[in-house]
Amino acid sequence: xxxxxxxxxxxxxxxxxxxxxxxxxxxxxxxxxxxxxAHASFYMLGAYLAFQISSKIGFWPALVAAxxxxxxxxxxxxRWGLRQVHKHGHVAELLFTFGLAxxxxxxxxxxxxxxxxxxxxxxxxxxxxxxxxxxxxxxxRGFMMLVSVAMLVTIWLALTxxxxxxxxxAALSHPQTVEALGHNVPRVFMLVFGGGAALAGxxxxxxxxxxxxxxxxxxxxxxxIFVIVVVGGMGSLAGAxxxxxxIGCMQTFAVSLDWxxxxxxxxxxxxxxxxxxxxxLLIFRPKGLMGTREG
Amino acid sequence: xxxxxxxxxxxxxxxxxTTRIIQGVSLAIREGERHAIIGPNGAGKSTLFNLISxxxxxxxxxxxxxxxxxxxxxxxEINRKGLSRSFQVTNIFHNMSVYENVRxxxxxxxxxxxxxxxxxxxxQDVRRRxxxxxxxxxxxxxxxxxxxxxxxxxxxxxxIGITIAGGASxxxxxxxTAGMSRTETAxxxxxxxxxxxxRTLVMVEHDMGVVxxxxxxxxxLVYGEVLATGTPEEIRSNPAVxxxxxxxxxxxxxxxxDGSHA
Amino acid sequence: xxxxxxxxxxxxxxxxxALLFAAAPHMFPGGFALTMLTQxxxxxxxxxSYNMLLGQGGMLSFGxxxxxxxxxxxxxxxxxxxxxxxxxxxxxxxxxxxxxxxLVFGVLFGYVTTKRAGTTFALISLGIGEMVFACxxxxxxxxxxxxxxxxxxxxxxxxxxxxxxPAIQVYYLVxxxxxxxxxxxxxxxxxxxxxxxxxxxxxPERAEFVGYNTQHIRFMQLVLSSFFAGISGALSCINFEIxxxxxxxxxxxxxxxxxxxxxxxxxxxxxxxxxVVFVFFIVALSGFTKAWLLYLGxxxxxxxxxxxxxxxxxxxxxxxxxxxxxxxxxxxxxxxAALAALLTLAGLIGIVEMVYRLSEQGASTVLNVLGMSxxxxxxxxxxxxxxxxxxxxxxxxxxxxxxSERWGEIQLALQAKAAA
Numbered sequence: 001x002x003x004x005x006x007x008x009x010x011x012x013x014x015x016x017x018x019x020x021x022x023x024x025x026x027x028x029x030x031x032x033x034x035x036x037x038a039h040a041s042f043y044m045l046g047a048y049l050a051f052q053i054s055s056k057i058g059f060w061p062a063l064v065a066a067x068x069x070x071x072x073x074x075x076x077x078x079r080w081g082l083r084q085v086h087k088h089g090h091v092a093e094l095l096f097t098f099g100l101a102x103x104x105x106x107x108x109x110x111x112x113x114x115x116x117x118x119x120x121x122x123x124x125x126x127x128x129x130x131x132x133x134x135x136x137x138x139x140x141r142g143f144m145m146l147v148s149v150a151m152l153v154t155i156w157l158a159l160t161x162x163x164x165x166x167x168x169x170a171a172l173s174h175p176q177t178v179e180a181l182g183h184n185v186p187r188v189f190m191l192v193f194g195g196g197a198a199l200a201g202x203x204x205x206x207x208x209x210x211x212x213x214x215x216x217x218x219x220x221x222x223x224x225i226f227v228i229v230v231v232g233g234m235g236s237l238a239g240a241x242x243x244x245x246x247i248g249c250m251q252t253f254a255v256s257l258d259w260x261x262x263x264x265x266x267x268x269x270x271x272x273x274x275x276x277x278x279x280x281l282l283i284f285r286p287k288g289l290m291g292t293r294e295g
Numbered sequence: 296x297x298x299x300x301x302x303x304x305x306x307x308x309x310x311x312x313t314t315r316i317i318q319g320v321s322l323a324i325r326e327g328e329r330h331a332i333i334g335p336n337g338a339g340k341s342t343l344f345n346l347i348s349x350x351x352x353x354x355x356x357x358x359x360x361x362x363x364x365x366x367x368x369x370x371x372e373i374n375r376k377g378l379s380r381s382f383q384v385t386n387i388f389h390n391m392s393v394y395e396n397v398r399x400x401x402x403x404x405x406x407x408x409x410x411x412x413x414x415x416x417x418x419q420d421v422r423r424r425x426x427x428x429x430x431x432x433x434x435x436x437x438x439x440x441x442x443x444x445x446x447x448x449x450x451x452x453x454x455i456g457i458t459i460a461g462g463a464s465x466x467x468x469x470x471x472t473a474g475m476s477r478t479e480t481a482x483x484x485x486x487x488x489x490x491x492x493x494r495t496l497v498m499v500e501h502d503m504g505v506v507x508x509x510x511x512x513x514x515x516l517v518y519g520e521v522l523a524t525g526t527p528e529e530i531r532s533n534p535a536v537x538x539x540x541x542x543x544x545x546x547x548x549x550x551x552x553d554g555s556h557a
Numbered sequence: 558x559x560x561x562x563x564x565x566x567x568x569x570x571x572x573x574x575a576l577l578f579a580a581a582p583h584m585f586p587g588g589f590a591l592t593m594l595t596q597x598x599x600x601x602x603x604x605x606s607y608n609m610l611l612g613q614g615g616m617l618s619f620g621x622x623x624x625x626x627x628x629x630x631x632x633x634x635x636x637x638x639x640x641x642x643x644x645x646x647x648x649x650x651x652x653x654x655x656x657x658x659x660l661v662f663g664v665l666f667g668y669v670t671t672k673r674a675g676t677t678f679a680l681i682s683l684g685i686g687e688m689v690f691a692c693x694x695x696x697x698x699x700x701x702x703x704x705x706x707x708x709x710x711x712x713x714x715x716x717x718x719x720x721x722x723p724a725i726q727v728y729y730l731v732x733x734x735x736x737x738x739x740x741x742x743x744x745x746x747x748x749x750x751x752x753x754x755x756x757x758x759x760x761p762e763r764a765e766f767v768g769y770n771t772q773h774i775r776f777m778q779l780v781l782s783s784f785f786a787g788i789s790g791a792l793s794c795i796n797f798e799i800x801x802x803x804x805x806x807x808x809x810x811x812x813x814x815x816x817x818x819x820x821x822x823x824x825x826x827x828x829x830x831x832x833v834v835f836v837f838f839i840v841a842l843s844g845f846t847k848a849w850l851l852y853l854g855x856x857x858x859x860x861x862x863x864x865x866x867x868x869x870x871x872x873x874x875x876x877x878x879x880x881x882x883x884x885x886x887x888x889x890x891x892x893x894a895a896l897a898a899l900l901t902l903a904g905l906i907g908i909v910e911m912v913y914r915l916s917e918q919g920a921s922t923v924l925n926v927l928g929m930s931x932x933x934x935x936x937x938x939x940x941x942x943x944x945x946x947x948x949x950x951x952x953x954x955x956x957x958x959x960x961s962e963r964w965g966e967i968q969l970a971l972q973a974k975a976a977a
Contacts, residue, residue: 035676081862088865091617094679095818098619099858102811106851110912219807223687226680234677268695275688279669282681286672348766370765380766388759399756402749403768409777411750418749461768 006137007252013141015248016148017207021221022228022240023152024199030235031171031192033090034082037097039200040222041104046070046201047208047217048112051119059122067202074197078190101218108215116214144206151202168192224251227274231281233288242289247274300359301326301465301495302347302378307356309339309346309519316342318519320356329496331506334516335539340499341383343516344469347497348380349373360465375403379463383470383499385450387457389443393434396442396453397425400460425460431490432456433482448479455486465495472502484508507531515539571740578732582725591724597836598731599792602738604817604828604835606785611814612822613746614778615758616671617679619810620686621786626805627662627689628655628787629794630699633706636794640712647716652734652791659787660780667779671772674761678775686810693802705801708794721795731792738785743825745781754778815857821867830868847917848909881974883967890960897952904946907931911938 025039046066053062077100085096121140128136159165171178171188179185211217228247232239254270281288302324309317316339324330332340345351347358349370358366365373388396398415401424407413415421429435432452437445442453451471459466471487472480484505487496500506506513506527513530515522523533530536581594603625610616632655638644646654670681693700700706711722719726745751753774756764761771794800803809812835820831838856842849864871878884907924911933914922922933931938 029676035680081858084862085865088861090676091611091615092861092865094617094676095814096858096861098811098814099854099861102854103851103858106848106854110848110851110909111916113916223683223807227684230677230680230684271691272688272695275684275691278681278684279688282669282672369770371768371770374766374768382763386760386763386766388756388763390759391755395752399753399764400767402753407749409750409753409773411745411748411777411781413749414744414747415749415752416747457763457767 011249011252013145015245018248019244020148020203021225024196026240028196034093038100040218041101042070042197042200043204044218046204047213050205066205067198070201071194071198075190075194078193119209119213121209147206227278233290236290239290299326303359305357308354310354328511331498331510331513338516339519377463378465379458380467381454381458385454387442392439394438397428397456397460400457401425404461428456428460459490468498593840595728595731597833598735599789600832601829603789603813604832605742606782607813607817608828609782614754618682620682622809623689624659624783624786625790628659628790629800629804631658632791632794633708633800636708648721652788655791656784656788660784663780663783671776689805707799710795821869824869827867827869890963894956894960897956901949904942904949907942
C-alpha cells in the first residue's frame with residue numbers, strides 16, 4: 001500500500017516535470033507553429049548551468065540565474081536563427097532546431113566533457129519530507145512538485161490576466177491582425193520562445209540533480225516529451241497535462257515493479273512503454289487525446 | 296434536364312462550436328442543370344460546398360449524389376463517385392507545370408491509381424486527355440510554365456481545368472470569376488458554359504451578370520438558410536430576395552425591364 | 558522545384574555514372590580510399606531512399622535507420638546461416654534479403670506512422686525509432702545486445718570465383734547495387750505514384766480532391782523507400798561484417814537526414830552529393846579533431862539558414878549565369894568571400910580546439926598547428942584566435958554583401974533578357 005502511494009507521488013512529481021517541459025514545447029508550437037526539437041537541449045543547458053553556478057555560488061542563486069540565462073540564449077536563437085529560417089517553411093524550422101540540438105549537445109561535450117557531472121541536491125533539501133507507513137518521501141521531490149505547480153500557475157495567470165498574455169493569446173491564431181493593431185509580434189515571438197526555453201531550463205535546474213546530469217540527458221528525455229505532445233494532441237495543453245501524468249506514473253511504476261511478463265521483466269520493458277502507448281493511440285485515436293491543431 | 300436529382304441536400308446543419316453556419320438547408324439539384332447559389336457574404340455558401348465535397352463534416356443531415364448517400368465521406372471517395380470541385384482561393388500545385396497540374400486531375404479517373412510500374416511519360420491516353428483539357432481552358436501554349444508563375448486569371452482557368460480533368464459528372468465551382476475584369480469574366484463564362492455541357496454544374500457566384508447569364512435555376516442562401524429557389528425570373532421578382540440581397544439597385548432595373556416593382 | 562532532369566542526354570549521364578563507379582578505385586587508389594568509396598556507395602542508396610520520403614513525398618522522418626538497420630539484422634542472420642551451410646544464397650543476392658526485410662517493416666510501421674502527416678509524422682517516426690532501438694537492447698537473443706551480431710562474408714561458397722573477402726570485391730558489389738538502386742529510384746519518380754507523391758508533397762488537400770487518398774500515397778512511398786533502405790542496410794552488414802544497435806539508432810537516422818539535406822533535398826541527385834560529402838566529413842575529419850561533430854552540426858545549421866536547397870542548389874544556381882557567360886564577374890567576389898570564410902574558420906577552429914584541450918581530462922593543453930604551438934592555459938592564444946574570428950566575421954559580412962550585390966545585378970540582367 002505504502003509502496004503504491006510513494007510511487008504515485010514519485011510518478012506525479014516526474015509527470016509534473018514532464019509537463020513543465022511539454023507545456024513549454026506546446027506553447028511555442030501553438031504560437032509559432034514550430035516544434036522546437038532543441039527544447040530538451042534547453043533542459044540540459046539549464047541543468048549544466050545550474051551545476052556550474054551552484055558549485056561557485058550556491059543552489060538558490062542558480063535556481064533563478066540559470067533559467068534566465070537559458071531564456072536569454074533562447075531569445076538569441078530566435079532572433080538570429082529561427083527568424084531567418086521562418087521564410088523557408090515549417091520543415092526548415094524543424095530542421096534548424098534539430099541542428100541546434102546537435103550543436104548544443106556538442107557544445108556541452110566541449111565545455112563539460114562527456115561524462116556525468118556531480119550536480120547534487122542541496123543539503124538543506126536533502127532528506128525525508130514525511131513518512132508514509134515506514135517509507136520515506138524525500139523533501140526534494142516535494143520541492144520539485146512545488147516549483148512545477150508554482151511555475152505553471154504563474155504562466156497560466158500571466159497568459160490570461162496580463163496584457164502581454166492577451167496579446168500572445170490573440171497572436172496564437174491571428175498574428176497578422178495583432179501586428180496590424182500595432183503590437184510588435186516579432187518581439188512577442190522572441191519573448192515566447194525565450195520563455196519556453198527558460199521554462200525548460202528551470203525544469204533542468206530542478207530535474208538535473210534529482211536525476212542525472214550528463215550529455216545524453218537531452219536525448220533521453222526529448223523523445224518522451226514528443227510522445228507526450230503527440231499523445232496529448234498537438235497544441236493541447238490539457239492533453240499534454242494528462243499525457244504527462246499518465247506517462248510519468250507509467251514509467252515510475254514500470255521501473256519499480258517486480259513483475260515479469262512472458263519471461264521479460266516489466267522493468268526492462270519500461271523504456272518502450274511510452275512509444276507503445278503512442279502506437280496504440282495512433283491506431284485507435286489518431287488525433288491524440290485532445291487534439292486541436294494539425295501538425 | 297431530367298427529373299433525377301444529381302445532388303440532394305436534406306436538412307443540412309453545420310455548426311462550428313456554438314456558431315451555427317448552415318441551419319437546415321434542403322435543396323435538390325437536377326441532373327444536367329446549371330444551378331447557381333447566391334447570397335450575401337457570410338451566408339454559408341462556401342461552407343455548403345465544403346460539406347458537399349467532404350471537406351467538412353456535417354453536424355446533421357444528409358447529402359445524396361445521384362441518389363447515393365455521400366454524407367461525411369472523405370473527399371477522395373466523393374471525387375471518385377463523380378463529383379469534383381474548384382476552390383475560391385486558388386488551390387493548384389504551384390511547383391508543377393500547367394501540364395503536370397492537369398495531368399494530376401486526370402490520373403485517377405484514367406485508372407492508373409497508385410501504379411509505380413508504369414512510366415507516366417508513356418501513358419498516351421493520359422497525355423491526350425491532359426492536352427485536350429489544356430486546349431479547352433486556353434492554356435495549351437503555357438504548357439510547361441510553372442503554375443505558380445501564371446497570372447491570376449490563368450491560375451483560375453487552371454483551377455477549373457484541374458476540376459474538370461477527371462470527367463466528373465457533377466462540377467462545383469466556387470466563385471470562378473472572383474477578382475476578374477470584364478473581359479476575363481466573359482471568357483470564363485464561355486469556358487464554364489462549354490466545359491459543363493452535358494454535366495451538372497453548381498456554382499457559387501457574386502457577379503449577378505454571370506449568374507443570370509449561365510444559370511438555369513438559382514438558390515438564394517441567407518444566414519445559412521435557403522430563402523428561395525427558382526428560375527432567374529422568379530428570383531429576380533421575388534420580394535423577399537430583393538429585400539435581403541438584390542436590394543434597391545435591382546428594383547430600378549426590374550422596374551425598367553418588365554414594369555414590375557417591389 | 559521539380560524533378561526535371563537536365564536534358565543533356567540521359568544515356569550520357571547514366572553511362573558516365575557507371576564508368577565513374579567502375580573506375581573510382583583506380584582513380585583513388587589505396588585501402589583507405591576504398592573504405593571511403595564503399596561507405597559512400599552504401600550511404601548513397603540510404604540517402605536516396607530517404608529523399609523518396611522527404612524530397613519527393615514531403616515526409617520528414619527522424620527514424621529512417623529503423624528500416625536499414627532491421628534489414629541489416631535480418632541479413633546478418635541469413636549470412637550466418639549461409640556460412641553454416643543451412644541456406645544457399647549467393648552473396649550478391651543478399652541485398653535483396655535486406656530489401657525484403659526493410660519492405661516488411663515498412664508495411665508494419667508505415668501503417669502506423671503514415672496515419673498522420675507533417676510535424677506529427679516526424680515525431681511519430683522518432684518515437685518508432687526509439688522504440689525499435691529500445692527493443693534491440695531488450696532482446697539480446699536476436700539482436701546480440703550491445704555488442705551486436707558479427708558475421709563472416711566469405712564463409713559460404715564462392716560465387717563465380719569471388720569470395721567477397723577482399724575489400725575491392727565488396728566495393729564492386731556495393732557499386733553495382735548502388736547503380737541499380739539509383740536507376741530504380743529514378744525510374745520510380747517517373748511513375749504515376751511518383752508524380753502523385755510530388756503532388757501530395759506540394760498540396761495534399763488538392764490531391765485528395767482529385768481522387769487520391771493521400772495517406773495511401775504516403776504509405777506506399779514509405780514502403781518503397783524502406784525497401785531500398787533495407788538494401789543499404791544489407792550492404793552495410795556485408796561491408797562491416799557486424800550489425801549492432803547503432804544500426805537502428807537515432808544517430809544513424811540523424812546522419813542520413815544531415816547527409817541528404819546537405820546534398821540538396823529538392824533534387825534527385827542531391828543526396829548523392831550529400832552522401833559523398835558526409836562520408837568524407839566523417840571519415841577524414843574525425844581523424845583530425847574530436848570536435849568534428851560540432852563542426853558538422855554548425856555546417857548543417859548554416860546550410861539550413863543560408864542554403865536550404867543544399868549543395869546541389871548552390872551548384873545549379875550557377876548554371877544560368879555560366880550559360881549567359883557572366884560567371885567571370887562572380888569569380889572575384891566569390892574568392893574574396895571564400896578567404897573571409899577561411900579566416901573566420903581559422904579563428905573558430907582555434908577557439909574550439911583550445912576549449913577541447915582544456916575540458917578534456919588527461920589531454921595536453923597545447924594546440925599544435927602549422928608548426929606553432931598554443932598553450933590553452935595562457936591568455937594570448939585566446940586573444941589571437943578571438944581577434945582572427947572577429948576580423949573574419951567582419952570580412953565575411955563585407956564580402957558577402959559584395960557577392961549578393963553582384964549576384965543581384967546579374968539576376969536582374971538575366972530576367973530582363975528573358976522577358977525581352
